[in-house]
Amino acid sequence: MYRIFVFLFFFSLQSCLFASELIHYPRKEGSLQERLQWASQTASGHRTFWIGYSVERLMGTREEFMSGVSINGNSFKKKPSLQEWLYGIKTDQPESVKVAAQMELERGEKSQTKVWKEVGIFQRFQKGAKSPDKLQILTLTMSNKFDGPLYWLGKVSYEESYQYISGLYSQTSDRVIKEDLMPAIGVHPPQLAFPFLKKVLTSNEPEEVQEAAAIFTGELGTPEALQLLQRVTETNSRESVREAAVIGISEMRTDAALQVVYGIAKSHHDSNLRETAITMLADKPGGEAAKLLEEIAWFDSDEDIRETAIVMLGENEAGVPALLKIMEDHPSAETREMAVHVLAETVAGRKILKEKIKP
Numbered sequence: 001m002y003r004i005f006v007f008l009f010f011f012s013l014q015s016c017l018f019a020s021e022l023i024h025y026p027r028k029e030g031s032l033q034e035r036l037q038w039a040s041q042t043a044s045g046h047r048t049f050w051i052g053y054s055v056e057r058l059m060g061t062r063e064e065f066m067s068g069v070s071i072n073g074n075s076f077k078k079k080p081s082l083q084e085w086l087y088g089i090k091t092d093q094p095e096s097v098k099v100a101a102q103m104e105l106e107r108g109e110k111s112q113t114k115v116w117k118e119v120g121i122f123q124r125f126q127k128g129a130k131s132p133d134k135l136q137i138l139t140l141t142m143s144n145k146f147d148g149p150l151y152w153l154g155k156v157s158y159e160e161s162y163q164y165i166s167g168l169y170s171q172t173s174d175r176v177i178k179e180d181l182m183p184a185i186g187v188h189p190p191q192l193a194f195p196f197l198k199k200v201l202t203s204n205e206p207e208e209v210q211e212a213a214a215i216f217t218g219e220l221g222t223p224e225a226l227q228l229l230q231r232v233t234e235t236n237s238r239e240s241v242r243e244a245a246v247i248g249i250s251e252m253r254t255d256a257a258l259q260v261v262y263g264i265a266k267s268h269h270d271s272n273l274r275e276t277a278i279t280m281l282a283d284k285p286g287g288e289a290a291k292l293l294e295e296i297a298w299f300d301s302d303e304d305i306r307e308t309a310i311v312m313l314g315e316n317e318a319g320v321p322a323l324l325k326i327m328e329d330h331p332s333a334e335t336r337e338m339a340v341h342v343l344a345e346t347v348a349g350r351k352i353l354k355e356k357i358k359p
Contacts, residue, residue: 022085022150032161042151048126049125052121059139081140082144119139119187124136135183182216201228219251225252250277261280262292265292271304278296281293293319298330307334314343
């Protein structure tokens with residue numbers, strides 16, 4: 001499965017302190033190619049260096065885009081954001097883990113206000129190399145550590161950025177770099193990103209690259225993206241790519257996408273895809289997802305599928321009543337036993353089980 005799984009994080013998930021050296025592009029004007037050339041020439045004395053620029057993306061107020069970046073165990077400690085480091089603009093941060101947790105719980109709400117945010121595309125170069133050996137993509141309200149000086153080029157247009165990133169893809173045969181370039185493509189508007197990702201998914205690109213493309217196609221959230229990913233689940237010859245397509249569909253916050261996930265979970269001919277879709281349902285708010293999981297747990301003819309649905313019911317306290325009924329009344333002894341095991345892993349379930357075994 002895609003090794004740099006993209007996800008949306010709220011901005012308290014900070015990674016590290018900054019690099020010790022920051023060099024700004026010295027002029028207000030200049031094409032991206034001119035800025036890149038300046039950075040490469042200026043950085044020629046460094047063994048390792050980074051070049052970064054940003055594009056804007058419409059996102060939820062509490063959402064962040066992050067790929068290629070690790071989060072350490074000090075995530076909730078206050079650290080200056082990239083925005084503060086690059087521009088001197090302070091970013092407000094949650095005052096406590098409690099506040100940050102509440103923000104994350106509210107992150108997926110459909111009513112969330114959308115705002116324009118800067119997303120940085122950072123590339124690491126080794127001395128003398130014409131192509132980067134590593135990419136990191138993240139919103140500037142986050143923090144990050146670079147293992148060399150950063151040459152900052154400022155904001156650039158979508159068109160210039162897309163031409164540059166797509167050019168990097170066509171110039172490299174390195175599978176890892178191709179994979180890393182998928183989120184960089186994905187932060188661009190759908191009219192630019194979708195045709196590129198579609199070509200990756202419908203051609204003979206490496207498996208891991210197609211997995212990443214499927215996930216970032218889902219991030220686009222358009223009807224065309226949904227249709228493409230549905231087709232991938234049916235026609236792509238690689239199981240991991242089909243599963244990535246299901247994950248991509250589940251990332252879309254539309255009723256149409258949710259119905260597709262329901263359909264795959266309930267009756268797809270590929271049992272592995274069904275299990276992936278069932279797993280995705282555990283993160284969906286509202287009672288419809290829990291109702292479908294309960295239905296599958298009760299009536300599906302495949303024991304493994306029933307067990308997966310039972311495990312996912314245990315991911316939410318709202319599933320405890322369904323698990324109790326399954327534990328007591330399901331005709332399959334194996335299914336009843338699985339319900340007991342899952343209940344024992346939940347706080348509410350353990351409390352009820354203890355009441356039941358009291359003399």
